[in-house]
Amino acid sequence: MKIQDIKESFFIAAWFILLTFPIMVIQVNPIENIIEWRWWNLILVGAGSFMLSFVWRYLMNRKAGQKRKESEDAEDIPLTQRLLRNPRFFVPALIVLGVFVFAFPFLFSAYQINIMTTALIYVVLGLGLNIVVGLAGLLDLGYVAFYAVGAYSYALLNHHFGLGFWTVLPVGAFMGAMFGVLLGFPVLRLRGDYLAIVTLGFGEIIRLILENWNAFSFGPSGIANIPRPGFFGVDFSLEASSRYLYFLMIAMALFTIFVVNRLQNSRIGRAWIALREDEIACQAMGIDKTKTKLTAFALGATWAGMVGVMFAAKTTFINPASFTFLESAIILSIVVLGGMGSIVGVIIGALVLILLPEYLRAFSEYRMLLFGAIMVIMMVFRPQGIISGVRRTYQFKGKGDKAVKTRETVKQPAPTTDHS
Amino acid sequence: MEPILEVKDLTMDFGGLRALDHLDLEIDRGEIAALIGPNGAGKTTFFNCITGIYIPTRGDVVISPPGKKRERINGLKPNHVTERGMARTFQNIRLFPSMTVLENVMIGRHCRTRSGIAGAVFRGPGTREEEQAVVDKSYEILEKMGLSRFVNELARNLPYGAQRRLEIARAMATEPFLILLDEPAAGMNPQETYELDQLILRIRDEEGISLLLIEHDMQLVMSLSDRIFVMDYGKKIAQGTPEEIKNNPVVIKAYLGEEIDA
Amino acid sequence: AAQEGPIKVGVAGAHSGDLASYGIPTVRAATLVVEERNEQFGGIDGKKIELLVEDDVCKPEIATNTATKLVSDGAHVVIGHICSGATKAALGIYNDQKLVTMSPSATNPALTQSGDYPNFYRTIASDDAQARLQVDYALKEMGLKKLAVIHDKGDYGKGLAEFAKKFIEDEENAEVVLYEGVTPGAVDYSAVVQKVKRSDADGVIFGGYHPEASKIVMQMRKKKMDIPFISDDGVKDDTFIKVAGEYAEGVYATGPRDTSKNPIAKKAVEQHKAKYGEDPGAFFLNAYAAAMALLNAIDVAGSTDYDGITKALQSEFVATPLGIIRFDERGDAIGIGFSMYQVQNGKYVELEE
Amino acid sequence: MDWEYFFELLLGGLTRGSIYALIALGYTMVYGIIELINFAHGEIYMIGAFTALIAANVLTMLGMNELAVLVLASVVAILYSAAYGFTVEKIAYKPLRQAPRLSPLISAIGMSIFLQNYVLLAQTSDFLPFPSLIPELEFMEPIAHIISSAEVIIILTTAVVMILLTLLIKYTRIGKAMRATAQDRSMAMLVGVNVNRVISTTFVIGSALAAVGGVLIASHIGMINFYIGFIAGIKAFTAAVLGGIGSIPGAVLGGMVLGWTESFATGYVSSDYEDVFAFALLVIILIFRPAGILGRSTTQKV
Amino acid sequence: MLKLSNVESYYGNIRALKGIDIEISEGEIITLIGANGAGKTTTLMSICGVVPPRHGEILFMGRPIHEMSPDRIVALGISQVPEGRRIFPFLTVTENLDMGAFLRKDKDGIKKDIEYIYELFPILAERRNQAGGTLSGGEQQMLAISRALMARPKLLLMDEPSLGLAPLVIRRIFGIIEKINTENRTTIFLVEQNANLALKVAHRGYVMENGRVILSDAAQNLLSNEQVKKAYLGV
Ligand SMILES: Nc1ncnc2c1ncn2[C@@H]1O[C@H](COP(=O)(O)OP(=O)(O)OP(=O)(O)O)[C@@H](O)[C@H]1O
Ligand SMILES: Nc1ncnc2c1ncn2[C@@H]1O[C@H](COP(=O)(O)OP(=O)(O)OP(=O)(O)O)[C@@H](O)[C@H]1O
Ligand SMILES: [Mg+2]
């Protein structure tokens, strides 16, 4: 068995040496017509892939083994879920977390506060997109467009009319919703990936218009000097204003969690999930497909619009470069990686994906390489996301009794690529 | 007898293929009717046409819900048809597989409840009451259908027969006056079929819901139906009581075969 | 304030992502300058100089993180950022902390002209200065009348083109017959080239970088259009000549004056080749100059004190690869002359005025 | 109407469209079989171009003649792209066969980021001039100002590849296996299709096509860097969807429509908004034909 | 011919088969009956390798097949009429039949067999160029059976072949089952809800409950077994 593994790893190492040979070893300089042979890399690749193949195999075996270990009757609930359900653990944990969240900006540097605020922005974005993708099952690759709408609403309204942050915050949310409906109407009858490409296109259209229509949006040079949110006219130092923004974002995130959680367990939320599962059956159950999808779309967009205002206020400068497709892709990754349909999952996903590149700064130029690799590895070894969604369950005592208690336990397998 | 569903001259073409051919049909209030016919006769297509999934090439579909006005419903979207009180099940089971059994039924209550986004967020007393009522009513239906022990199971993990019953439960949750069942007994063993038989009778007798079922299990059809319609090649070739149909030579030739195992 | 420990120089810019090629040369330039200084003089006043290199991918929102990181890590001055947008976003933070910031490549005029960023300096001419030179050259030296102005929709290219357009329109006997943006990275620019042809322009002014310029020039020349092509600093890059090959002949580009004869510039390029085995990339010399100017200012001021550095930057001339420079109150470099270059026999040659 | 201008725009659009189509073909094949928007496809194309560049330079140094360089460099690029495609599938997608629908998509995005940075780090961030491998044909000289040899070759290659692929899918055994796998994977197993091999083959063919595109397009444009795959990928994806994703002729038609839209939009309106037009057209077409121009209708029998 | 010993199969971590022993000799018709969710479908899928067993052994003509991939198992001569029909929705009827013969090389033979199928099921002939996905339920079922026959298998696994078929057609199908069994000596493993019919054509039968085989006997005996009668034959 061991010999077999080593053999296989040798083969893998040989394959990767061969595979990476031209790119890793040969460096051509067509301008000077020099070719440099970096043989040393060959050894690096060989040794690296040899080692990694063992790690990979180990992890693969573990993944397979994990399934096997759980016996037939064991409750199929992951540890995290069990902990979350246990009030003895849950309540103190929540308190500790609350204290930490509150103390955070007083313990860490402005930089840490700043990136945490950014991460919180993405938490809200992720939760917003989760409504669209995770609950309603509409693959939206242009979500960042609504974020841009919010950000530009603030920047432009402030620039032209001097409107303040608090005035524009609801306006931004409203504009997001408007654009959500605007896009939603024509395209919601599209299925799956066709919807994906159209939303991607829509996202690009918005960005391109912002980039090209100078008279309206100031083009690629963007809008500067956007004021930070005010607090009864108090002027803040950088440090203090970072803290203020942080707490604003915490509040916004809590608000989002509250609303999304309620929506998810409501009549509308159920309709979204049902729509994701089977459109035809849904209609046959009396659900208006278009209206329901549209609400999901518009609601998702509302959060993006709202948090877009926040974004503009935080960076104090915006230009179209912040709203590229890659941004949408990252937000989508947050949702999927965290675990579709799970609020806790999305929060963790956002923290991981946004803080990761920041903490990977230590690896300087290898930062994004590692980031990409980690995305792949996380998906391969945890395809259902960090935390998988759960369905609400109800307890009944007996015939004719009222539902007495509600809690979430049944693990919800995300929809698979089943062709049946 | 007061008809609650009247179909006149219903025709459906798929390209060159005429799946329904000038079909006329009536269902009376409180009736259990059956629609039978060879494979490919157009039975499922008939369901699809009257429930708004397909738009028929021509013809009229008129409903007269008890206590409400007569209404022409062709061209309505499926959800509107359901709102007006016609619910259905599917030949290939179409549940919401990763929702729980209770939630599947709760979805059926959707068109009979109203709370919107604001209600969901603020969760005022009205919404809470409505939600509680949805849960209670859904559970009640599940109990009636003998599914209460599965409430919190995911629909996809249910045995086949239970899934069929769940589909019926879900349809009942929409408070229909007429339920259309497409091969409800398919994949059930005789024992389960017998239970289904009893269940359908109970639905009619206790809830006062009329039923139209498509079925190939003649034993079930003959024992349940008040009236049977027979289709072949998109046309109605016969109609009558089980006795009449059993002995109708046209039906025997086209569908039943020489002897019946009933 | 006098401080213990090393002097920390932040270097911020795009080091990954699609714009990495504009940010990485700056890191290398700063590294070379600082290494040399540390080796030869043991730093400044006996204090070693340390670099804090941070990536901002040219995105404003990341740039604010980068900036706070540099601030938190105790940077004393910053070289960067690379893109004007990111620079603007970051400057607010540096300004609050009173950190002198010097960009080798952010050309947006507002950075110095708006007065919003007193802590900002740059070793590159602003868009309007370049555009001025392009237009003057086209109209006065070459006598062109009908100009097509093309840009790459980017911050830099479009900013420049806007100015060029304005300047041309301000003149009496010249007009802009076509004003158009091309999409960077597109596979083919033939439609735009056709459009230029149809517009009957007698010259093209281009704002943007060399990859787009070379594609447009090649397609123009292949379609037998020989009208002059006047572009900017982003095109004055040897890669352009290499890529466009024979088609590059005759193309004009503006750029900092006479660097090829400047001994410091020669040395800098040599150093780069020795260490990295290739020719330096975009804005390398600007960054080299920025690093030298900042270190010199710290040296002169005797501390990393904001006011001291500011004063030194604005009063002391320093010899850099771009010439002997100092900065005006707004932060633009004085002494970086701009010249027009033309590709002749496969080389950029400075045109005497 | 200025017919010459129109005609030139038409030709320009044709070239551009062929380029999109060539990459879109690989996209559509992969999508067709595992319903995965393979965001890493653009990177495979980029790696193909890089490998060709490296090979061409090495071979030229070794003193080979032009034709030999063209042929050998292309072969090397095709082999390597195919190998990369194969490896990527094995690492990033195969373990996700049973996973939720969107997981492989995220894996693909991660892969795309990884490959971009891999080339960025191992090679350079700068643009590199790409040798014009495609020779200028003598007999084309008189019309060279209208259409270059390289453009003609790109258009022809696209046409030939499309026809070959259509035949492959329609009539060969592997083609049948591909279609079956695409429609119902476990049923395909049950009629004896080796699904893993079919999927691998699809990736290999799609990636090889990306390399063909890489070589042709890079030598047409004359330069490459590590980022070219991204834009090409998005455009190709759009083209594939426009034509009806999963359909081979659809990918080509989609590419053409996209190319022409951009060309005419630039020519008659403004290139500022060429992409806006392209995406707007996409939206409009999909509203009227929700499955793309040649896509099969998605109406389901219930 | 086929021997399952102590086979255990899982869906994720649900143990659907809890140690199954089944033996089938060449030329037999064997039927497997059991309530919904007993694990009948899982048994067939385990034989074919789509749901590979985690424990136990499956021998086909003396060769262990429990670790083989489905395509190799199929190549040994096993084909299946799967539950839920699994018609390739965008292939035409003819193409679907053609896929059934994927592993066969004899072009002429395939052609002849397709014609033969069209004789058996004239409705399919009428629909030959229609996409499989738009067929009616029963038409699809006929197609699924025909597709499996196209492979000319040594062992034919049928999962509820009568599902959704008209009474006339059901009789025809069972006629075909007996015919290919006697004429081609095809071994048949039949899963049926319609236990009455199934036990009439079968030689032997197994009864499953809850992932286990609880009873096996000659078909006649099962038909008269009180327990079976009560649970599966509906009195
Ligand atoms: N969308 C469609 N496109 C083309 N033909 C269709 C379509 N839907 C149904 N048909 C055809 O119409 C005919 C009637 O189909 P339908 O499903 O109504 O039959 P059915 O009576 O329900 O048969 P079964 O008992 O087998 O379910 C069939 O021959 C079928 O092939
Ligand atoms: N894809 C699946 N995922 C999880 N559990 C499954 C899956 N398929 C079947 N099961 C479970 O495995 C058990 C056996 O199912 P199987 O389909 O083999 O039963 P069956 O005897 O064929 O029943 P039926 O008569 O309903 O077809 C059941 O409890 C079922 O819930
Ligand atoms: Mg039917």
Ligand SMILES: [Mg+2]
């Ligand atoms: Mg079964």
